[in-house]
Amino acid sequence: MKQARRLDNAPPYLFVEIEANIKKALAQGVDVINLGIGDPDMPTPDFVVDKMISAVKDPKYHCYPEYSGCIEFRTAVSRYYKRRFGVTIDPETEVVALLGSKEGIAHIFFALVNDCDFTLVPDPQYPVYQLATALTGGVPYPMPLTKENGYLPDLSVIPQEVIRRSKILFVNYPNNPTGTVADLNFYQRLVDFALEHDIVVCNDNAYSEFTYDGVIAPSILQAKGAMETAVEFHSLSKSYNMTGWRIGYAVGNKDAISKLKKMKENIDSGIFTAVQLAGTEALNRGDEFAKTMRSVYKRRRDTAMEELKNLGLEFEVPKGAFYIWVKVPPSFTSKTFTSMLLEKTGVVVAPGNGYGSFGEGYIRISLTVGHERLKEAFERIKQLSF
Ligand SMILES: Cc1ncc(COP(=O)(O)O)c(C=O)c1O
Structure with a gap:
């Protein structure tokens, strides 16, 4: 075939x-x-499993879920962002629930990238950024992460023509696979660059809770001007041992979030509400x-x-x-x-x-x-x- x-x-x-x-x-x-x-x-912790058990028995959750995620989940995300990063997120417009962060990461490329557009992606990288670009017909432009640059991309070496044709810049800190954690100064440079060149900047923050030796991972949304251009992807898979449940979320710039929602509305029909309520419990009680x-x-x-x-x-x-x-x-x-x-x-x-x-x-x-x-x-x- x-x-x-x-x-x-x-x-x-x-x-x-x-x-x-x-x-x-x-x-x-x-x-x-x-x-x-x-x-x-x-x-997965018992308090999350218990919430799932009670929710799954409630017929009210047996119908189609809300496309963007239920308000309980979106509110829990917003509270987590305030508590953990000091960032204010509007649960109505700046959050979307995902069927695991991988799903949303792939779909944002479909929402923003046209044939022959560039995307700026790290190398090495969690492979989805490059694969999703390829599936959209775009061209991934690798930003090397090396020992010499401290595993942080050097924006100054990207050719102007590539920047001009780029739609998304994607990074992932704390980083899989190198274990590097970016600081807020680095995120500020990314946000300034993205605003200057009209590029959407995304950070995959799936490992935000896993840092060592006194290091604390910031959110890209803490950078000045970030809400005008940045999206952050988050996963419940790693922080609360929920890989099998398939739940994550994207937060950030409302325009980018609404485009991601539009893409998803045409492809999937949301996450089982019982899973979202269990996820809500994880976010509210899982610190x-x-x-x-x-x-x-x-x-x-x-x-x-x-x-x-x-x-x-x-x-x-x-x-x-x-x-x-x-x-x-x-x-x-x-x-x-x-x-x-x-x-x-x-x-x-x-x-x-x-x-x-x-x-x-x-x-x-x-x-x-x-x-x-x-x-x-x-x-x-x-x-x-x-
Ligand atoms: C950097 C990174 N982002 C995203 C994901 C996907 O996580 P999820 O289970 O939320 O789809 C992974 C999974 O290994 C990952 O390593």
């Missing part, structure tokens, strides 16, 4: 490939330790829970960093998110090191080149397995010589 041309532009999704490799290894009886995918291993999760990841991060040092592998100390960006030993590529680890130890990691060409030479280790299992993974890796 012939597929639409736009699908030809999209390579297989990285994690679908990783999942297939895991299935193959499991079928061969390998005891796989999965450090490849950023899917929290701990359960302490997220803090506990942060300390769990910090312990794992510290253990993994110690083990990596002992192995003599070079890595970036992650100040945020729950990944470690590790340089592969000199005789390997991202792919050969990843394959060798799976074959010889049953440990799955994500190859850095899957995040963009500037990810070549790296792997990403996800801290989403229990402490003992993490140690076991390193015990196995220690048996290798490289």
Whole structure:
């Protein structure tokens, strides 16, 4: 069967490939330790599950949900933004609920990007920014994130012609995969740049609650003028262990939010209201829970960093998110090191080149397995010589 041309532009999704490799290894009886995918291993908190159970029994929530999200959820988002970032958000016009942040991230490209427009996207990156651009017929222009630039894009090297034809600038801090956290000065530079060039600037803040060593992640919406041009994407997946529930949201500039809503209204019919009410509970009551999760990841991060040092592998100390960006030993590529680890130890990691060409030479280790299992993974890796 012939597929639409736009699908030809999209390579297989990285994690679908990783999942297939895991299935193959499991079928061969390998005891796989999965450090490849950023899917929290701990359960959703009871108070969220309990809210879901009561809401699911209420027939009033069995009909179509509201397109933008129920007012309880949007109000909880607005309160969270005030409490956490000091930012005022109008729940009527500046928030939209999403079927997981991935859905909204992909759809904003469809709402704003035409054929042959540029989008400014990081490299390495969470792959959706580039894939969604490709599906719209736009052209992703990679902004390298390197050790030299502190894993923050250098706006001064983007050609004027590219800037002139760009519709969206997308960043993601705390960053997957490098673990970098941006500060408010950086966001201010992005917002000033976006206002000057009439570009919508988006930050993917899925890991806002996971920062270490005294660092606190700001919101791009704290920058002056941000509400005139910026959109921030948020996820409940990571902060409250809710990856399977599919709930997130976008907040920010009302014009961009209304275009995203229009796109969605024509494609999906909202999120089950019971899930939104459970999400409301998570946002209203989950601050302490997220803090506990942060300390769990910090312990794992510290253990993994110690083990990596002992192995003599070079890595970036992650100040945020729950990944470690590790340089592969000199005789390997991202792919050969990843394959060798799976074959010889049953440990799955994500190859850095899957995040963009500037990810070549790296792997990403996800801290989403229990402490003992993490140690076991390193015990196995220690048996290798490289
Ligand atoms: C940077 C980043 N943004 C967004 C997402 C998607 O999260 P959600 O489950 O809300 O779709 C992920 C998932 O791993 C991610 O790493």
